[in-house]
Amino acid sequence: MFIEPNLSGKRNGWIEVICGSMFSGKTEELIRRLKRVQFAGLKVEIFKPAIDTRYDESDIVSHDTNTIRSTPVTSSQEILLMAQDANVIGIDEAQFFDDGLPDVCDQLACKGLRIIVAGLDMDYAGKPFGQMPFLLAKADYITKLHAICVKCGAIAQYSYRKLPDDDQLMLGAMDVYEPRCRKCYYEKED
Template identity: 75%
Template sequence: MFIEPSLAGGRRGWIEVICGSMFSGKTEELIRRLKRVRIANLKVEIFKPTIDTRYNELNIVSHNENNMAATPIENSQQILLLAQEVDVVGIDEAQFFDAELPFVCDQLALRGIRVIIAGLDMDYLGKPFGQMPNLLAKADYITKLHAICVKCGNIANYSYRKTASNNTVLLGEKDVYEPRCRQHFYEAED
Protein backbone atom coordinates (compact mmCIF):
# COMPACT_ATOMS: atom_id res chain seq x y z
CA MET A 1 0.00 0.00 0.00
CA PHE A 2 1.58 3.28 -1.12
CA ILE A 3 0.45 6.60 0.37
CA GLU A 4 0.82 9.66 -1.83
CA PRO A 5 2.77 12.41 -0.02
CA SER A 6 0.04 14.90 -0.99
CA LEU A 7 -2.35 13.04 1.36
CA ALA A 8 -0.21 13.97 4.36
CA GLY A 9 -2.37 17.04 5.03
CA GLY A 10 0.50 19.49 4.61
CA ARG A 11 2.47 18.07 7.54
CA ARG A 12 6.03 16.93 6.98
CA GLY A 13 6.84 13.56 8.49
CA TRP A 14 10.29 12.17 9.21
CA ILE A 15 12.14 9.21 10.69
CA GLU A 16 14.43 9.42 13.74
CA VAL A 17 16.55 6.43 14.80
CA ILE A 18 18.09 6.04 18.24
CA CYS A 19 20.69 3.26 18.24
CA GLY A 20 23.52 1.85 20.31
CA SER A 21 24.55 -1.10 22.44
CA MET A 22 22.79 -2.66 25.40
CA PHE A 23 22.65 -0.29 28.39
CA SER A 24 23.35 2.83 26.29
CA GLY A 25 20.00 4.48 27.10
CA LYS A 26 18.08 3.90 23.85
CA THR A 27 14.69 3.24 25.46
CA GLU A 28 15.34 5.99 28.01
CA GLU A 29 15.90 8.47 25.14
CA LEU A 30 12.82 7.20 23.30
CA ILE A 31 10.71 7.70 26.44
CA ARG A 32 12.19 11.19 26.94
CA ARG A 33 11.26 12.24 23.41
CA LEU A 34 7.78 10.74 23.67
CA LYS A 35 7.11 12.52 26.97
CA ARG A 36 7.97 15.81 25.26
CA VAL A 37 5.53 14.94 22.47
CA ARG A 38 2.79 14.44 25.05
CA ILE A 39 3.65 17.75 26.75
CA ALA A 40 3.07 19.37 23.33
CA ASN A 41 -0.41 17.74 23.27
CA LEU A 42 0.40 15.71 20.18
CA LYS A 43 -1.26 12.35 19.67
CA VAL A 44 1.20 9.47 19.97
CA GLU A 45 1.04 5.70 19.55
CA ILE A 46 3.85 3.50 20.87
CA PHE A 47 4.64 -0.01 19.64
CA LYS A 48 6.91 -2.84 20.74
CA PRO A 49 7.41 -6.41 19.49
CA THR A 50 5.44 -9.05 21.38
CA ILE A 51 8.70 -10.97 21.89
CA ASP A 52 9.97 -8.30 24.33
CA THR A 53 8.48 -9.26 27.70
CA ARG A 54 11.58 -8.66 29.86
CA TYR A 55 10.17 -5.97 32.13
CA ASN A 56 6.50 -5.70 31.18
CA GLU A 57 4.26 -7.17 28.49
CA LEU A 58 2.42 -3.90 27.80
CA ASN A 59 4.96 -1.13 28.47
CA ILE A 60 8.26 -0.06 27.05
CA VAL A 61 10.61 0.03 30.03
CA SER A 62 14.15 1.38 30.31
CA HIS A 63 16.79 -0.38 32.40
CA ASN A 64 16.35 2.30 35.06
CA GLU A 65 12.61 1.53 35.14
CA ASN A 66 11.12 4.54 33.32
CA ASN A 67 8.16 3.30 31.32
CA MET A 68 5.32 4.20 28.99
CA ALA A 69 2.30 2.24 27.84
CA ALA A 70 2.78 0.57 24.46
CA THR A 71 0.95 -1.78 22.13
CA PRO A 72 2.72 -5.11 21.62
CA ILE A 73 2.45 -6.25 17.99
CA GLU A 74 3.37 -9.36 16.02
CA ASN A 75 4.43 -7.62 12.79
CA SER A 76 5.16 -4.13 11.52
CA GLN A 77 2.17 -4.01 9.14
CA GLN A 78 -0.05 -3.74 12.23
CA ILE A 79 1.45 -0.31 12.87
CA LEU A 80 -0.15 1.02 9.67
CA LEU A 81 -3.54 -0.23 10.84
CA LEU A 82 -3.24 0.98 14.43
CA ALA A 83 -1.52 4.35 13.92
CA GLN A 84 -4.52 6.28 12.63
CA GLU A 85 -4.84 10.03 13.18
CA VAL A 86 -1.61 10.32 15.16
CA ASP A 87 1.15 12.89 15.07
CA VAL A 88 3.96 10.67 16.34
CA VAL A 89 4.72 6.94 16.34
CA GLY A 90 7.26 5.47 18.76
CA ILE A 91 8.80 2.05 18.11
CA ASP A 92 11.04 0.25 20.61
CA GLU A 93 13.32 -2.78 20.05
CA ALA A 94 13.16 -2.30 16.27
CA GLN A 95 15.82 -4.97 15.67
CA PHE A 96 13.20 -7.63 16.50
CA PHE A 97 10.72 -6.55 13.80
CA ASP A 98 10.23 -8.06 10.34
CA ALA A 99 11.66 -6.89 7.02
CA GLU A 100 8.64 -4.66 6.32
CA LEU A 101 9.46 -2.19 9.11
CA PRO A 102 11.49 0.24 6.92
CA PHE A 103 8.62 0.33 4.38
CA VAL A 104 6.09 0.91 7.19
CA CYS A 105 8.18 3.77 8.58
CA ASP A 106 8.43 5.35 5.12
CA GLN A 107 4.66 5.16 4.73
CA LEU A 108 4.09 6.76 8.13
CA ALA A 109 6.52 9.59 7.32
CA LEU A 110 4.74 10.15 3.99
CA ARG A 111 1.49 10.52 5.95
CA GLY A 112 3.12 13.42 7.82
CA ILE A 113 3.90 11.41 10.96
CA ARG A 114 7.08 11.78 13.01
CA VAL A 115 8.48 8.27 13.57
CA ILE A 116 10.89 7.70 16.47
CA ILE A 117 12.60 4.30 16.50
CA ALA A 118 14.95 2.77 19.08
CA GLY A 119 16.97 -0.40 18.63
CA LEU A 120 20.27 -2.23 18.86
CA ASP A 121 22.43 -1.48 15.84
CA MET A 122 24.62 -4.59 16.37
CA ASP A 123 23.96 -8.08 17.68
CA TYR A 124 26.10 -9.96 20.21
CA LEU A 125 28.59 -10.84 17.44
CA GLY A 126 29.11 -7.19 16.53
CA LYS A 127 27.18 -7.58 13.25
CA PRO A 128 24.37 -5.32 12.00
CA PHE A 129 21.13 -6.42 13.69
CA GLY A 130 17.84 -7.09 11.93
CA GLN A 131 16.33 -4.17 10.05
CA MET A 132 18.39 -1.55 11.89
CA PRO A 133 20.85 -0.99 8.98
CA ASN A 134 17.91 -0.34 6.62
CA LEU A 135 16.26 1.99 9.13
CA LEU A 136 19.52 3.89 9.63
CA ALA A 137 19.82 4.30 5.86
CA LYS A 138 16.29 5.78 5.65
CA ALA A 139 16.51 7.95 8.78
CA ASP A 140 16.34 11.73 8.58
CA TYR A 141 17.97 11.96 12.03
CA ILE A 142 20.23 9.46 13.82
CA THR A 143 21.32 9.44 17.45
CA LYS A 144 24.04 6.93 18.36
CA LEU A 145 24.25 6.37 22.11
CA HIS A 146 27.08 4.71 24.01
CA ALA A 147 27.26 2.76 27.22
CA ILE A 148 30.32 2.54 29.48
CA CYS A 149 32.66 -0.44 29.13
CA VAL A 150 32.50 -2.57 32.28
CA LYS A 151 36.17 -3.53 31.82
CA CYS A 152 37.87 -0.13 31.40
CA GLY A 153 35.33 2.71 31.63
CA ASN A 154 35.71 3.88 28.01
CA ILE A 155 32.71 4.29 25.73
CA ALA A 156 31.08 0.98 24.82
CA ASN A 157 29.63 0.28 21.37
CA TYR A 158 29.23 -3.48 21.78
CA SER A 159 26.84 -5.79 23.65
CA TYR A 160 28.97 -8.64 24.96
CA ARG A 161 27.03 -11.84 25.67
CA LYS A 162 28.20 -13.63 28.80
CA THR A 163 26.42 -16.92 28.02
CA ALA A 164 27.23 -19.66 25.52
CA SER A 165 23.99 -19.48 23.49
CA ASN A 166 24.36 -19.10 19.70
CA ASN A 167 20.81 -17.80 19.17
CA THR A 168 20.83 -14.35 17.60
CA VAL A 169 17.81 -13.37 19.69
CA LEU A 170 18.31 -14.01 23.39
CA LEU A 171 16.44 -11.68 25.68
CA GLY A 172 18.33 -10.73 28.78
CA GLU A 173 19.60 -8.03 31.04
CA LYS A 174 22.82 -7.62 33.01
CA ASP A 175 22.76 -11.34 33.79
CA VAL A 176 23.27 -12.11 30.06
CA TYR A 177 24.89 -8.99 28.54
CA GLU A 178 27.41 -6.34 29.43
CA PRO A 179 28.56 -3.26 27.52
CA ARG A 180 32.12 -3.33 26.22
CA CYS A 181 34.43 -1.11 24.21
CA ARG A 182 35.82 -2.39 20.92
CA GLN A 183 39.09 -3.59 22.48
CA HIS A 184 37.48 -5.58 25.31
CA PHE A 185 34.77 -6.95 23.04
CA TYR A 186 37.28 -8.41 20.58
CA GLU A 187 39.77 -9.51 23.26
CA ALA A 188 37.03 -11.69 24.72
CA GLU A 189 36.68 -13.39 21.32
CA ASP A 190 40.28 -14.67 21.43
Protein backbone atom coordinates in the same frame (compact mmCIF):
# COMPACT_ATOMS: atom_id res chain seq x y z
CA MET B 1 12.16 20.05 16.31
CA PHE B 2 9.30 21.76 14.59
CA ILE B 3 7.09 20.59 11.75
CA GLU B 4 7.41 22.74 8.64
CA PRO B 5 4.40 23.02 6.38
CA ASN B 6 4.96 21.94 2.80
CA LEU B 7 3.32 23.47 -0.29
CA SER B 8 0.31 21.13 -0.13
CA GLY B 9 -0.56 22.38 3.35
CA LYS B 10 0.32 19.04 4.94
CA ARG B 11 3.11 18.73 7.45
CA ASN B 12 6.34 16.98 6.62
CA GLY B 13 7.09 13.64 8.26
CA TRP B 14 10.44 12.18 9.14
CA ILE B 15 12.17 9.18 10.70
CA GLU B 16 14.44 9.45 13.74
CA VAL B 17 16.52 6.41 14.72
CA ILE B 18 18.09 6.00 18.15
CA CYS B 19 20.69 3.22 18.12
CA GLY B 20 23.58 1.83 20.11
CA SER B 21 24.58 -1.09 22.30
CA MET B 22 22.70 -2.51 25.23
CA PHE B 23 22.71 -0.22 28.29
CA SER B 24 23.44 2.86 26.18
CA GLY B 25 20.12 4.55 27.03
CA LYS B 26 18.20 3.97 23.77
CA THR B 27 14.88 3.20 25.42
CA GLU B 28 15.40 5.98 27.97
CA GLU B 29 15.92 8.46 25.11
CA LEU B 30 12.89 7.13 23.22
CA ILE B 31 10.71 7.52 26.33
CA ARG B 32 12.07 11.04 26.92
CA ARG B 33 11.22 12.16 23.39
CA LEU B 34 7.77 10.58 23.48
CA LYS B 35 6.87 12.13 26.84
CA ARG B 36 7.84 15.57 25.51
CA VAL B 37 5.55 15.05 22.51
CA GLN B 38 2.71 13.94 24.78
CA PHE B 39 3.26 17.02 26.96
CA ALA B 40 2.91 19.15 23.80
CA GLY B 41 -0.53 17.64 23.26
CA LEU B 42 0.23 15.65 20.13
CA LYS B 43 -1.41 12.26 19.59
CA VAL B 44 1.17 9.53 20.10
CA GLU B 45 1.00 5.79 19.37
CA ILE B 46 3.79 3.64 20.78
CA PHE B 47 4.65 0.08 19.77
CA LYS B 48 6.98 -2.69 20.84
CA PRO B 49 7.43 -6.28 19.61
CA ALA B 50 5.12 -8.67 21.44
CA ILE B 51 8.06 -11.02 22.13
CA ASP B 52 9.71 -8.45 24.42
CA THR B 53 8.17 -9.19 27.82
CA ARG B 54 11.34 -8.73 29.91
CA TYR B 55 10.00 -5.96 32.15
CA ASP B 56 6.32 -5.71 31.23
CA GLU B 57 3.81 -7.40 28.91
CA SER B 58 2.74 -4.15 27.25
CA ASP B 59 4.61 -1.07 28.52
CA ILE B 60 8.03 -0.03 27.31
CA VAL B 61 10.37 -0.05 30.31
CA SER B 62 13.98 1.12 30.32
CA HIS B 63 16.70 -0.60 32.33
CA ASP B 64 16.36 2.36 34.74
CA THR B 65 12.65 1.41 35.14
CA ASN B 66 11.35 4.52 33.36
CA THR B 67 8.13 3.49 31.63
CA ILE B 68 5.59 4.54 29.01
CA ARG B 69 2.41 2.89 27.78
CA SER B 70 2.75 0.96 24.51
CA THR B 71 0.97 -1.58 22.36
CA PRO B 72 2.69 -4.92 21.74
CA VAL B 73 2.44 -6.05 18.10
CA THR B 74 3.44 -9.22 16.29
CA SER B 75 4.09 -7.60 12.89
CA SER B 76 4.98 -4.21 11.48
CA GLN B 77 1.76 -4.18 9.42
CA GLU B 78 -0.22 -3.86 12.67
CA ILE B 79 1.49 -0.50 13.21
CA LEU B 80 0.04 0.81 9.93
CA LEU B 81 -3.45 -0.20 11.03
CA MET B 82 -3.20 1.33 14.51
CA ALA B 83 -1.41 4.56 13.59
CA GLN B 84 -4.17 6.23 11.60
CA ASP B 85 -4.93 9.19 13.87
CA ALA B 86 -1.48 9.73 15.39
CA ASN B 87 0.93 12.62 14.92
CA VAL B 88 3.93 10.72 16.29
CA ILE B 89 4.80 7.02 16.29
CA GLY B 90 7.27 5.50 18.75
CA ILE B 91 8.79 2.05 18.16
CA ASP B 92 11.12 0.27 20.58
CA GLU B 93 13.34 -2.77 20.01
CA ALA B 94 13.14 -2.32 16.23
CA GLN B 95 15.73 -5.06 15.65
CA PHE B 96 13.11 -7.67 16.63
CA PHE B 97 10.57 -6.61 13.97
CA ASP B 98 9.98 -8.24 10.59
CA ASP B 99 11.46 -6.98 7.32
CA GLY B 100 8.41 -4.80 6.60
CA LEU B 101 9.28 -2.27 9.33
CA PRO B 102 11.45 0.09 7.22
CA ASP B 103 8.70 0.41 4.59
CA VAL B 104 6.04 0.89 7.27
CA CYS B 105 8.09 3.71 8.79
CA ASP B 106 8.64 5.23 5.34
CA GLN B 107 4.92 5.10 4.52
CA LEU B 108 3.98 6.77 7.80
CA ALA B 109 6.63 9.48 7.39
CA CYS B 110 5.32 10.15 3.88
CA LYS B 111 1.88 10.71 5.43
CA GLY B 112 3.38 13.46 7.57
CA LEU B 113 4.05 11.57 10.81
CA ARG B 114 7.13 11.86 13.00
CA ILE B 115 8.52 8.35 13.52
CA ILE B 116 10.91 7.71 16.43
CA VAL B 117 12.52 4.26 16.40
CA ALA B 118 14.96 2.76 18.91
CA GLY B 119 16.97 -0.43 18.60
CA LEU B 120 20.28 -2.25 18.74
CA ASP B 121 22.38 -1.53 15.68
CA MET B 122 24.57 -4.62 16.28
CA ASP B 123 23.90 -8.05 17.75
CA TYR B 124 26.10 -9.85 20.29
CA ALA B 125 28.42 -10.96 17.46
CA GLY B 126 29.03 -7.37 16.30
CA LYS B 127 26.93 -7.84 13.14
CA PRO B 128 24.16 -5.51 11.90
CA PHE B 129 20.95 -6.52 13.67
CA GLY B 130 17.64 -7.19 11.96
CA GLN B 131 16.08 -4.25 10.14
CA MET B 132 18.23 -1.62 11.85
CA PRO B 133 20.64 -1.11 8.90
CA PHE B 134 17.66 -0.47 6.61
CA LEU B 135 16.06 1.92 9.11
CA LEU B 136 19.35 3.77 9.47
CA ALA B 137 19.52 4.12 5.68
CA LYS B 138 16.00 5.64 5.58
CA ALA B 139 16.42 7.83 8.68
CA ASP B 140 16.34 11.62 8.49
CA TYR B 141 17.99 11.89 11.91
CA ILE B 142 20.25 9.36 13.68
CA THR B 143 21.32 9.38 17.31
CA LYS B 144 24.04 6.85 18.21
CA LEU B 145 24.32 6.33 21.95
CA HIS B 146 27.14 4.63 23.85
CA ALA B 147 27.29 2.79 27.12
CA ILE B 148 30.31 2.58 29.42
CA CYS B 149 32.55 -0.48 29.15
CA VAL B 150 32.26 -2.58 32.31
CA LYS B 151 35.87 -3.76 31.90
CA CYS B 152 37.81 -0.51 31.39
CA GLY B 153 35.43 2.46 31.58
CA ALA B 154 35.83 3.58 27.94
CA ILE B 155 32.82 4.26 25.72
CA ALA B 156 31.13 0.99 24.78
CA GLN B 157 29.45 0.27 21.48
CA TYR B 158 29.27 -3.53 21.72
CA SER B 159 26.81 -5.82 23.53
CA TYR B 160 28.91 -8.68 24.90
CA ARG B 161 26.95 -11.87 25.61
CA LYS B 162 28.14 -13.61 28.76
CA LEU B 163 26.41 -16.92 28.02
CA PRO B 164 27.58 -19.39 25.36
CA ASP B 165 24.72 -19.45 22.83
CA ASP B 166 24.80 -18.85 19.07
CA ASP B 167 21.15 -17.81 18.68
CA GLN B 168 20.96 -14.22 17.51
CA LEU B 169 17.76 -13.64 19.48
CA MET B 170 18.22 -13.97 23.23
CA LEU B 171 16.35 -11.54 25.44
CA GLY B 172 18.12 -10.52 28.60
CA ALA B 173 19.59 -7.74 30.69
CA MET B 174 22.75 -7.54 32.84
CA ASP B 175 22.38 -11.24 33.61
CA VAL B 176 23.07 -12.06 29.94
CA TYR B 177 24.78 -9.00 28.41
CA GLU B 178 27.26 -6.31 29.32
CA PRO B 179 28.50 -3.26 27.42
CA ARG B 180 32.08 -3.35 26.19
CA CYS B 181 34.39 -1.09 24.21
CA ARG B 182 35.96 -2.37 20.99
CA LYS B 183 39.20 -3.46 22.69
CA CYS B 184 37.54 -5.35 25.56
CA TYR B 185 34.88 -6.83 23.26
CA TYR B 186 37.46 -8.41 20.97
CA GLU B 187 39.64 -9.60 23.85
CA LYS B 188 36.52 -11.43 25.14
CA GLU B 189 37.98 -11.89 28.58
CA ASP B 190 35.45 -12.77 31.27
